[in-house]
Amino acid sequence: MKIDCSIDGKTLTLSLNSNKPLSLILSENIGDGAAVNHCRGDMCGLCAVLVNGKPMLSCMVPAFEIRGKEIITFESFQKTRAMKDIEKAYELVGAAPCRECYASRTMIFESLISDGVSEPEEIIKELSIVRCPCMDTEDEVNIVLKAIDIRRKRRVRRS
Numbered sequence: 001m002k003i004d005c006s007i008d009g010k011t012l013t014l015s016l017n018s019n020k021p022l023s024l025i026l027s028e029n030i031g032d033g034a035a036v037n038h039c040r041g042d043m044c045g046l047c048a049v050l051v052n053g054k055p056m057l058s059c060m061v062p063a064f065e066i067r068g069k070e071i072i073t074f075e076s077f078q079k080t081r082a083m084k085d086i087e088k089a090y091e092l093v094g095a096a097p098c099r100e101c102y103a104s105r106t107m108i109f110e111s112l113i114s115d116g117v118s119e120p121e122e123i124i125k126e127l128s129i130v131r132c133p134c135m136d137t138e139d140e141v142n143i144v145l146k147a148i149d150i151r152r153k154r155r156v157r158r159s
């Protein structure tokens, strides 16, 4: 099966088995092995990437589902201006994900921030797919709200 998709801004045509998980595709094609061998289906939540802007657990996404989609991994996201907004929010709130869940949780934060989600219940629910217990839910909510504000102000300054 041939699939066209975009990974970290690069358009790719991949020849794949349709059930191969996205985590393996990322590992083989861009050297992002972050999600490989994490939990083997135990739903640890440590492998989130953005698929068309929405967080998805890459080890659970079969190849056929990424046809025509735009995938962003933490590898490329961490070099963006948007990442700096999140880092600033981590600093201001005085809390950040631990090393183990940093990439996955940060990608989920980004989807919430870029969608402007401000409902605490929704923020907590989205982030609950990461099972690592390192963060307090109140801090998670504050990080999203703070980063939305930081981004809004940055865009106002730029315009």
Ligand code: FES
Pocket: 035, 036, 037, 038, 039, 040, 041, 042, 043, 044, 045, 046, 047, 057, 058, 059, 060
């Ligand atoms: S590696 Fe654990 S949910 Fe994907």
